[in-house]
Amino acid sequence: xxxxETCKTRFDELLEQRGVSRRDFLKFCAGIAAMxxxxxxxxxxxxxxxxxxxxxxxxxxxxxxxxxxFASCTGCTESLxxxxxxxxxxxxxxxxxxxxxxxxxxxxxxxxxxxxEQTIELGGYLLFIEGALMQGWDGDALRIADERATDILKxxxxxxxxxxxxxxxxxxxxxxxxxxxxxxxxxxxxxxxxAAANGELDYELPPIVNVPLCPSNPEHLVAILVDRxxxxxxxxxxxxxxPVLMFGQTIHDNCxxxxxxxxxxxxxxxxxxxxxxxxxxxxxxxxxxxTRVNCPIVRWNRRGSWxxxxxxxxxxxxxxxxxxxGFNWVEMNTxxxxxxxxxxxxxxxxxxxxxAYGVAGVVVLALVIHGFGMxxxxxxxxxxxxxxxxxxxxxxxxxxxxxxxxxxxxxxxxQAAEVAEETAPQVEAALEENINDTxxxxxx
Ligand code: SF4
Numbered sequence: 001x002x003x004x005e006t007c008k009t010r011f012d013e014l015l016e017q018r019g020v021s022r023r024d025f026l027k028f029c030a031g032i033a034a035m036x037x038x039x040x041x042x043x044x045x046x047x048x049x050x051x052x053x054x055x056x057x058x059x060x061x062x063x064x065x066x067x068x069x070f071a072s073c074t075g076c077t078e079s080l081x082x083x084x085x086x087x088x089x090x091x092x093x094x095x096x097x098x099x100x101x102x103x104x105x106x107x108x109x110x111x112x113x114x115x116x117e118q119t120i121e122l123g124g125y126l127l128f129i130e131g132a133l134m135q136g137w138d139g140d141a142l143r144i145a146d147e148r149a150t151d152i153l154k155x156x157x158x159x160x161x162x163x164x165x166x167x168x169x170x171x172x173x174x175x176x177x178x179x180x181x182x183x184x185x186x187x188x189x190x191x192x193x194x195a196a197a198n199g200e201l202d203y204e205l206p207p208i209v210n211v212p213l214c215p216s217n218p219e220h221l222v223a224i225l226v227d228r229x230x231x232x233x234x235x236x237x238x239x240x241x242x243p244v245l246m247f248g249q250t251i252h253d254n255c256x257x258x259x260x261x262x263x264x265x266x267x268x269x270x271x272x273x274x275x276x277x278x279x280x281x282x283x284x285x286x287x288x289x290x291t292r293v294n295c296p297i298v299r300w301n302r303r304g305s306w307x308x309x310x311x312x313x314x315x316x317x318x319x320x321x322x323x324x325x326g327f328n329w330v331e332m333n334t335x336x337x338x339x340x341x342x343x344x345x346x347x348x349x350x351x352x353x354x355x356a357y358g359v360a361g362v363v364v365l366a367l368v369i370h371g372f373g374m375x376x377x378x379x380x381x382x383x384x385x386x387x388x389x390x391x392x393x394x395x396x397x398x399x400x401x402x403x404x405x406x407x408x409x410x411x412x413x414x415q416a417a418e419v420a421e422e423t424a425p426q427v428e429a430a431l432e433e434n435i436n437d438t439x440x441x442x443x444x
Contacts, residue, residue, distance in 0.1 A: 011051050025047065026043060026047060029043045029046040029047045029050070030043050031219065031298070031303075032046055032219070032222065032223045032226050033046055034297075035219065035220070035223040035245055035246060035294070035298070036223055036226065036227050036235060036245060037235075037236075037245045046226055049226060050226065063096050063097065063125075063126060063225075063228070064096070064097045064099055064119050064122070064124065064125040064126070065096045065097060065098050065099065065125055065126040065127075065128060066098075066099060066100045066101075066116060066119055066120070066125055066126070066127050066128065066156060066160075067098060067100060067101035067102075067104065067128040067130065067166075068100075068127065068128070068129050068130070068152065068153065068156060069101070069102050069103065069130045069131050070129065070130070070131035070132055070133050070134065070142060070144075070149050070153075070169075070170070071131045071132040071133070071134050071142055071149075071169065071176045071183070071185055072130050072131025072132070072167070072169050072170075072174075073175075074103055074130075075167070075214065075215035076130040076131075076166045076167035076169075076170075076215040076216045077101070077103045077104065077130060078215065079215035079216060079217070079218055080166070080215075080216065080218045080221060096126070096225065099115050099116065099118075099119040099125070100112060100115055100116035100119060102144075113145050116156075120155065120156055120158070120159055121159075122159075123159030123160075123161075124159070124161055125159070125160055125161065126160065126161060126162055126164060126225075126228070127156055127157060127160035127162070127163045127164065127206075128164050128166050128221075129153070129163060129164070129165050129166065129170040129188050130166050130167055130169070130170055130216075131167070131169045131170055131174075131176075132169040132170065132173040132174055132176040132177055132185035132186065132187065133149055133150060133153060133173075133185070133186050133187070133188055133191045134149055134150075134176070134183045134184055134185055134186075135150060135183075135184035135185075135186055135191070136182060136183040136184035136185075137183075137184075139151065141183035141184060142183070150191070153188065153191070153192070154192075154195060154200065154201060157192060157201075157203075157205070157206060158201075158203050159203075160206045161206060162206050162207045162208070162209060162228075162234060163188065163192075163206055163207070163208045163209070164208075164209045164211060164221070164224060165187070165188050165189065165208065165209070165210045165211060165212075165322075166211055166216040166221055167211070167212065167213060167214060167215050167216040168212040168213060168214045168216075168317050168318070168320035168329055169185075169214070170187065170188050170210075171187050171188070171189070171210045171211075171212040171320040171321075171322050172187040172190070172212075172320040172321055172322050172327070172328050172329060173185040173186050173187050173328055174214065174320065174328070174329065174330060175214075175330050177328045177330070177331075178328055178330040178331050178334075179331060187320070187322045188208070188322075189208045189210065189241065189322040189323075190322055190323075190325065192205055192208070193205070207234060208241050209224060209234055209235075209237065209241060209242075209243065210240060210241045210242050210320070210322055211224065211242070211243070211246075212242065212247075212293075212317065212318050212319075212320035212329070213293065213295075213317050213318050214315075214317035214329075217295070217298055217300065219298050220243070220246050220298070223235070223243075223246070224243065239323065240321055240322055240323055241322065242292075245294075246293065246294055246298075247292050247293050247294075247318060248292060248294075249292060249294060250288065250289060250290065250291060250292050251287075251288035251289075251291045251292075251293060251295055251296060251308065251314050251318075252288040252289040252290075252291075254294065254296040254297055255288055255296055255308055256296065256308075256309065257278060257279065257280045257281065257308060258280070260278070260279045260280040261280040261282060265277075265279040265280060266279055266280050266281075266282055266283035266284075267279045267280065267281050267283060267284055268283045268284065269284075270284065275311065278311075281308060281311075281312075281313040281314075282313075284313050284337055285313045285335070285336055285337040285338045285339060286308065286313035286314050287313070287314045287315060287316030287319070287333055287336075288308065288313075288314040290316065290319070291314055291316040291317075291318050291319055292318060292319075293318035295307065295308075295314075295318075296308070296309075313336065313337065315333055315336045316329060316332070316333040316336075317329060317333075319332060319333065390418065391418070391421070392418055392421045395421075
């Protein structure tokens, strides 16, 4: 049997041990290809690359990786490698040489720290970060193995080929960075960029890939790994360093409840008939319309379900933004079961209450100016001149035309009436004279 056949058998055995058929594995590879924007023709190459990693494992040539965990709930590690519910992504995790991971490594203490140090010395590793960095108390807010987390990060980033921020806490500080944030939680990218700008780093920052979500989706991480293994590159990134193909479209774009949204069919209360009918969750705070990620397609737990499908409004955990100081996805999206407090327009973050007060202020100001204008033109004392009741109207209330309108037929009629009124005595006198003349000249 050749080495390849041996390894293939080992890979198949590995799949079998995990209860995964070869067919499922190929379907998984097809999903990865779609996420990376590759055609289905690339599926065999992806499968080959993953199997090839097993071959590499024999020769000790696996891509080395370090997984640092800072301020976090360990949810991203759980999501990625839960031993209770192993999924395909877990299998692929075994295809890299994970030399340091506090939760996953079998070793601990000095030996594990030594393994990390040796990996850093050799360089060329992928650096995964889970959790927020803590700057508080000069970095003492978070110490690991008697070292500040800030120093650990700066050292570990020095020879990494790339930094992958797994989960929203690593991207923008997440829950830890929400008000009042006494520990000074911050996202990895922002911290490193500031350190570089302050001259604290004596190396060039490696590329940073932000993979938010709370927790991170294992398939996203695996897709990025495959891209690296297969094409020796990273996916195209957005301005926030998020892979475009995973974080380019909104949840709303692909949501199965979208038809109900368009029809105005909303869940307004939990436990209602509308909820039982799976109507749209927008009215109970769904952030799907402004959250960019492909959750409806990738889903969770072996593609079993995802938040909205299981009845929970999207909380917007993919909106983590490393580029805007002071903004944080938890701050931006809470309360989760209510509509957004702020609106994002381009690069601006606007509070609707502020807009409402602004509009109300403009209206009040306009009314005040209008009032002064009315006073200045005398309209407050019975109205403007053209609105004064005409003499003729006063005398003939039963035939009055009502207030004249400036210009137009009504004004002409009113003027004609006034002329008629003024000339009426002469006409009357003339008529009388005419009658008298007629009577005197042979009126018999
Ligand atoms: Fe959009 Fe959320 Fe409604 Fe789905 S449930 S259609 S994402 S608002």
